[in-house]
Amino acid sequence: MNLDKMNTLTPREVVSELDRYVIGQGEAKRSVAIALRNRWRRQQLPEDIRDDIAPKNIIMIGPTGVGKTEIARRLAKLTNAPFIKVEASKFTEVGYVGRDVESMIRDLTELAINIVRAEESEKVEVKAREAAEEKLLDILLPFSPSGSSEELEKAREEHANTRQKFRKMLREGKLDERSVELEVTEKTSPMIEVLTPGGMEEMDINIKDIFSNLVPNKSEKRKLPVPEAFSILTREEAQRLVDKDKVTKNALERVEQSGIIFLDEIDKVAGREGGKGPDVSREGVQRDLLPIVEGSTVNTKYGMVKTDHILFIAAGAFHISKPSDLIPELQGRFPIRVELNALSREDLLSILTKPKNALIKQYTALLETEGVEITFKKAAISRIAEMAEEVNERMENIGARRLHTIMEKLLDEISFDAPEMKNGKIVIDTKYVDKKLEGVVKDVDLSRYIL
Numbered sequence: 001m002n003l004d005k006m007n008t009l010t011p012r013e014v015v016s017e018l019d020r021y022v023i024g025q026g027e028a029k030r031s032v033a034i035a036l037r038n039r040w041r042r043q044q045l046p047e048d049i050r051d052d053i054a055p056k057n058i059i060m061i062g063p064t065g066v067g068k069t070e071i072a073r074r075l076a077k078l079t080n081a082p083f084i085k086v087e088a089s090k091f092t093e094v095g096y097v098g099r100d101v102e103s104m105i106r107d108l109t110e111l112a113i114n115i116v117r118a119e120e121s122e123k124v125e126v127k128a129r130e131a132a133e134e135k136l137l138d139i140l141l142p143f144s145p146s147g148s149s150e151e152l153e154k155a156r157e158e159h160a161n162t163r164q165k166f167r168k169m170l171r172e173g174k175l176d177e178r179s180v181e182l183e184v185t186e187k188t189s190p191m192i193e194v195l196t197p198g199g200m201e202e203m204d205i206n207i208k209d210i211f212s213n214l215v216p217n218k219s220e221k222r223k224l225p226v227p228e229a230f231s232i233l234t235r236e237e238a239q240r241l242v243d244k245d246k247v248t249k250n251a252l253e254r255v256e257q258s259g260i261i262f263l264d265e266i267d268k269v270a271g272r273e274g275g276k277g278p279d280v281s282r283e284g285v286q287r288d289l290l291p292i293v294e295g296s297t298v299n300t301k302y303g304m305v306k307t308d309h310i311l312f313i314a315a316g317a318f319h320i321s322k323p324s325d326l327i328p329e330l331q332g333r334f335p336i337r338v339e340l341n342a343l344s345r346e347d348l349l350s351i352l353t354k355p356k357n358a359l360i361k362q363y364t365a366l367l368e369t370e371g372v373e374i375t376f377k378k379a380a381i382s383r384i385a386e387m388a389e390e391v392n393e394r395m396e397n398i399g400a401r402r403l404h405t406i407m408e409k410l411l412d413e414i415s416f417d418a419p420e421m422k423n424g425k426i427v428i429d430t431k432y433v434d435k436k437l438e439g440v441v442k443d444v445d446l447s448r449y450i451l
Contacts, residue, residue, distance in 0.1 A: 022067040023350045028338045060315040062340025065399020068315040072262040081258040082112035089268035091285045101288040105298040112251040124241040132233035182229045185219045259310040267316030270325040286327045293333045348385040370418035377429045
């Protein structure tokens with residue numbers, strides 16, 4: 001578990017990091033930062049107290065496009081914690097028999113396995129590269145001993161000297177143009193679809209595993225360029241050096257102690273009083289979610305996973321329903337409630353320019369690849385934010401996502417013509433913004449379809 005990284009981040013530092021990517025929403029950032037620090041605090045306690053402290057799950061309430069998902073996603077990246085985003089509504093897709101809710105724990109475990117395997121591979125990379133280099137030199141310069149012992153000794157010495165020369169050439173990239181014949185093993189997994197009733201997805205996984213183990217791996221000799229062959233050999237050596245049992249053990253521990261599940265669209269499974277039809281399945285989904293959030297043991301193909309200390313962050317717009325429409329038991333499992341505000345014009349303006357991945361920076365960098373230098377005037381950026389706010393107010397408020405649609409429409413012509421505009425310089429001012437967007441924004445019927 002990445003406790004060292006969690007240890008170095010105070011709640012204030014977490015908020016500061018989130019500020020680089022998410023504009024505003026200070027209350028939500030504070031809540032997740034405290035929840036994260038509490039997980040580290042819990043790890044410092046004696047074992048008898050530690051197990052009794054449950055995570056303080058969070059429910060975020062706010063319109064779409066205000067940063068709910070981004071906060072959770074960036075939080076997971078900060079700690080390198082296994083993180084998955086799940087739409088709660090998909091559990092109701094086929095009436096009551098929706099997708100098995102336990103599948104999200106299996107998906108989280110699979111993700112943790114990949115994270116830990118990549119980390120372990122990185123640790124043995126130097127050894128793997130050295131072993132791969134030796135194997136590649138064996139292929140490039142095979143040695144077939146023959147003759148008397150005196151001749152054999154001389155041949156060995158000459159071969160060792162030549163091998164050192166080849167090693168130097170290989171490291172300097174002088175052999176990159178050459179090709180070698182390499183036996184490549186491909187894992188064959190038959191295309192099998194197993195239809196199982198709801199709640200039996202683990203059977204589906206196990207049957208697929210059984211069939212894939214029955215079919216032998218396919219090996220074939222292929223002629224590959226030296227760099228590609230070196231890459232394949234390094235990967236094979238790394239897999240051989242990594243301890244699979246250690247990976248599984250660490251991954252399961254990381255899921256249980258630092259896993260984060262982001263339950264989006266939780267409002268879609270909030271049943272309304274006196275409702276009929278689909279609402280029955282919504283309450284059914286809530287009752288299925290309850291034991292997972294409360295703490296239960298889920299069977300995965302890597303072993304049993306306890307969900308007692310997984311952090312759940314739920315989010316929903318709650319336009320029609322409200323958090324109190326959730327069943328009381330589930331409400332009790334989300335003690336922290338945070339309301340996220342709709343984005344103002346100032347927020348939209350900041351989103352365009354301030355974050356590390358700001359939209360203006362993204363589009364400028366994209367067009368630079370075509371040799372087109374694009375500059376946005378300050379007043380033009382303000383006009384884009386103003387238009388986004390106007391469209392959000394008149395139609396459905398989709399928050400920051402409106403900026404994406406407006407920017408695409410604004411730069412549509414430039415993006416199309418960019419390959420023919422070698423070394424072009426374009427300045428985007430308010431006149432250009434109005435020319436491209438004003439008609440669309442003012443025409444309600446047109447903007448409904450285009451923006």
